Amino acid sequence: xxxxxxxxxxxxxxxxxxxxxxxxxxxxxxxxxxxxxxxxxxxxxxxxxxxxxxxxxxxxxxxxxxxxxxxxxxxxxxxxxxxxxxxxxxxxxxxxxxxxxxxxxxxxxxxxxxxxxxxxxxxxxxxxxxxxxxxxxxxxxxxxxxxxxxxxxxxxxxxxxxxxxxxxxxxxxxxxxxxxxxxxxxxxxxxxxxxxxxxxxxxxxxxxxxxxxxxxxxxxxxxxxxxxxxxxxxxxxxxxxxxxxxxxxxxxxxxxxxxxxxxxxxxxxxxxxxxxxxxxxxxxxxxxxxxxxxxxxxxxxxxxxxxxxxxxxxxxxxxxxxxxxxxxxxxxxxxxxxxxxxxxxxxxxxxxxx
Amino acid sequence: xxxxxxxxxxxxxxxxxxxxxxxxxxxxxxxxxxxxxxxxxxxxxxxxxxxxxxxxxxxxxxxxxxxxxxxxxxxxxxxxxxxxxxxxxxxxxxxxxxxxxxxxxxxxxxxxxxxxxxxxxxxxxxxxxxxxxxxxxxxxxxxxxxxxxxxxxxxxxxxxxxxxxxxxxxxxxxxxxxxxxxxxxxxxxxxxxxxxxxxxxxxxxxxxxxxxxxxxxxxxxxxxxxxxxxxxxxxxxxxxxxxxxxxxxxxxxxx
Amino acid sequence: xxxxxxxxxxxxxxxxxxxxxxxxxxxxxxxxxxxxxxxxxxxxxxxxxxxxxxxxxxxxxxxxxxxxxxxxxxxxxxxxxxxxxxxxxxxxxxxxxxxxxxxxxxxxxxxxxxxxxxxxxxxxxxxxxxxxxxxxxxxxxxxxxxxxxxxxxxxxxxxxxxxxxxxxxxxxxxxxxxxxxxxxxxxxxxxxxxxxxxxxxxxxxxxxxxxxxxxxxxxxxxxxxxxxxxxxxxxxxxxxxxxxxxxxxxxxxxxxxxxxxxxxxxxxxxxxxxxxxxxxxxxxxxxxxxxxxxxxx
Numbered sequence: 001x002x003x004x005x006x007x008x009x010x011x012x013x014x015x016x017x018x019x020x021x022x023x024x025x026x027x028x029x030x031x032x033x034x035x036x037x038x039x040x041x042x043x044x045x046x047x048x049x050x051x052x053x054x055x056x057x058x059x060x061x062x063x064x065x066x067x068x069x070x071x072x073x074x075x076x077x078x079x080x081x082x083x084x085x086x087x088x089x090x091x092x093x094x095x096x097x098x099x100x101x102x103x104x105x106x107x108x109x110x111x112x113x114x115x116x117x118x119x120x121x122x123x124x125x126x127x128x129x130x131x132x133x134x135x136x137x138x139x140x141x142x143x144x145x146x147x148x149x150x151x152x153x154x155x156x157x158x159x160x161x162x163x164x165x166x167x168x169x170x171x172x173x174x175x176x177x178x179x180x181x182x183x184x185x186x187x188x189x190x191x192x193x194x195x196x197x198x199x200x201x202x203x204x205x206x207x208x209x210x211x212x213x214x215x216x217x218x219x220x221x222x223x224x225x226x227x228x229x230x231x232x233x234x235x236x237x238x239x240x241x242x243x244x245x246x247x248x249x250x251x252x253x254x255x256x257x258x259x260x261x262x263x264x265x266x267x268x269x270x271x272x273x274x275x276x277x278x279x280x281x282x283x284x285x286x287x288x289x290x291x292x293x294x295x296x297x298x299x300x301x302x303x304x305x306x307x308x309x310x311x312x313x314x315x316x317x318x319x320x321x322x323x324x325x326x327x328x329x330x331x332x333x334x335x336x337x338x339x340x341x342x343x344x345x346x347x348x349x350x351x352x353x354x
Numbered sequence: 355x356x357x358x359x360x361x362x363x364x365x366x367x368x369x370x371x372x373x374x375x376x377x378x379x380x381x382x383x384x385x386x387x388x389x390x391x392x393x394x395x396x397x398x399x400x401x402x403x404x405x406x407x408x409x410x411x412x413x414x415x416x417x418x419x420x421x422x423x424x425x426x427x428x429x430x431x432x433x434x435x436x437x438x439x440x441x442x443x444x445x446x447x448x449x450x451x452x453x454x455x456x457x458x459x460x461x462x463x464x465x466x467x468x469x470x471x472x473x474x475x476x477x478x479x480x481x482x483x484x485x486x487x488x489x490x491x492x493x494x495x496x497x498x499x500x501x502x503x504x505x506x507x508x509x510x511x512x513x514x515x516x517x518x519x520x521x522x523x524x525x526x527x528x529x530x531x532x533x534x535x536x537x538x539x540x541x542x543x544x545x546x547x548x549x550x551x552x553x554x555x556x557x558x559x560x561x562x563x564x565x566x567x568x569x570x571x572x573x574x575x576x577x578x579x580x581x582x583x584x585x586x587x588x589x590x591x592x593x594x595x596x597x598x599x600x601x602x603x604x605x606x607x608x609x
Numbered sequence: 610x611x612x613x614x615x616x617x618x619x620x621x622x623x624x625x626x627x628x629x630x631x632x633x634x635x636x637x638x639x640x641x642x643x644x645x646x647x648x649x650x651x652x653x654x655x656x657x658x659x660x661x662x663x664x665x666x667x668x669x670x671x672x673x674x675x676x677x678x679x680x681x682x683x684x685x686x687x688x689x690x691x692x693x694x695x696x697x698x699x700x701x702x703x704x705x706x707x708x709x710x711x712x713x714x715x716x717x718x719x720x721x722x723x724x725x726x727x728x729x730x731x732x733x734x735x736x737x738x739x740x741x742x743x744x745x746x747x748x749x750x751x752x753x754x755x756x757x758x759x760x761x762x763x764x765x766x767x768x769x770x771x772x773x774x775x776x777x778x779x780x781x782x783x784x785x786x787x788x789x790x791x792x793x794x795x796x797x798x799x800x801x802x803x804x805x806x807x808x809x810x811x812x813x814x815x816x817x818x819x820x821x822x823x824x825x826x827x828x829x830x831x832x833x834x835x836x837x838x839x840x841x842x843x844x845x846x847x848x849x850x851x852x853x854x855x856x857x858x859x860x861x862x863x864x865x866x867x868x869x870x871x872x873x874x875x876x877x878x879x880x881x882x883x884x885x886x887x888x889x890x891x892x893x894x895x896x897x898x899x900x901x902x903x904x905x906x
Contacts, residue, residue: 195470198448211427211431212407212437214428214432216426
């Protein structure tokens, strides 16, 4: 989000206030870092902040495929659940007698790797599908995996779930997740400026064009999809350990995907700052709705989703800078429904002129 | 001249429709070949087959001695065959310069370079090409904001960025301001003579083809109807029947 | 062998249920290009209406279905005017998200109104006909199948031969051309959407004695409707019937040969089927109203 550079990222970098944004981000980071050191920050507050960071992290990962590559994943929360479950299974492994569960650190890392590995396999198949087909296939993957987890009781504990040993150092998890989110923000900022990041946007803009110009689109898009799965799996693994309990209905929650999609859109699809701002804002809006509306919070959220989509298509970032991708452009009507016959929308006028 | 591109018996069917029906076509190193034919004769489909955007149902395609019929499109591009599209494909949300930077020879990009920014040499080369194509002043413009003709030029520029040995140009002049058409012809000839880049041109503008190419292939209903010098082809009665007899736009351009 | 015969009967019965469930979704997608992610919630609302009729006034769902049809038709028209009209020319992602918002809203409203308790409507057309010791025909599902086949045939005739039906097909195939030859596309869309939501409500009414009526029953139904439609071809009436039968058969056979398979795992099966079908045959199995290819943009 800082200085503009000519060349790769030229369009992405035309923001005169870039330096101010960088400084602002740094200040926020410092405030968040010293917060637990001040007296009076309760464990409950730390947990709330940690969950907010989780939400931001998942939104950043979702944005890698949904925002940059243009593959709108409606089942992203599946990687969160898989990371959580893989970790929980490893930690709570039991033989006949003594507990043989793994120590937390390797269990969490392997949990994330399992999510990334499965994302690589499933992404390979589903990313052949485009537009709404991909989205719904991922939604189906999500539902399917949850049911498999529910049925596969010898390993997953079935509907009853798994209980993990208690370990409740809230500050430690808070710092770990703060560090992770920081790395992800800096990482996406850097990625957007590399050839890889530009190639991802090329896939979003015109996948056939990118492929014919020598970009191995299959490899790049599955790579970024797998990374997003791994990273969200890591947040899931951390969440499982903090929550000390997993069952299918709390590990695999549609709302986590909805939050990632809504947060990213609220902030600005395909931008670096978008998912961070949007997910954070949405998190607090939800807390407010939850406390004040109780039963109606879901209702309010549905209304909010419709309002964002219809009236703030470029997101918060788009209000100050037009670099965010508008939803209206991401899947143009012609883009997918008539694509086979007419090609990309770009050629329309050329055809008329010939 | 050894054949750079050698396609034999290429067949492409869509359901019951045979769009390309056993086409043989070859392009030699540094050669400029025209591909003409009435609307719907299968020119663009043949291009899609050659560049592996479409799979083929029968036949063989060799490029530079390599069988590419089973290769994926990006592999073909990396081997040195690039193309443009009849319905222009540029990355509309990216700048003109970024479009160029994304059309490099990806075969030479290893993982470390993938995670690096575009290097200075590539930028310089892109700027030179843009200047050469008269797009220099627009390099920071969003590609979606360019006019149709400017986008054509940009796409030609992109197809040249990867230092290809063969470029398939699909309707390079359609929608382009007539005053620019002669410029495009000059540019293509220059690239052809200086860098030995071969071209296969699909064109409606027969004059343009006649000016540039020594050899012209005429396609009709998915099959090769005639082949020869522009002079020979335009005298061929079957071609006149199938193509110039058609009161379409192409007839008016006939010499 | 007789178990197999029973599974065959179950599969056909299930297919009949899926047919009536999928038609509205399929036609809206095929004609308007809108993927109605709130489809399952419209089914749910229809089911609640039938349950209310059954519970409060003791009216059989098969009798209240026409009333449900009219109520849902009006509701659909309202949703079309307020929301769908705004999203129809926009990208498909916009319509997905907006309809998803509608689904959350409907779930929430129904939960506030009726709590999350499971309900079932009563019908006199219940029980089973015993043909032999090992072969029975479930009565409710049989009558649903009859209605489904009737509705499918009626819709086929309507789309194929009536003036309005022809306008609908024209608008589906080429909106601009339809507009030029004088079809009031906006009106066609409004009618299509209202009609399909009415039909979807009827589907909800008919399954209300079979499937627990509750606010969150919708999403699996939407997923199945999507799977069948994508497999069968958008807006294809015959395809909807065929696809629904395939899915019903697959589920019934799975139940026969795989232990412990519940309705939830059946969703898994339908999705494996869907992804396989899309990857292998992206343009759908039947010829639909709208040509698409799931693997090309």
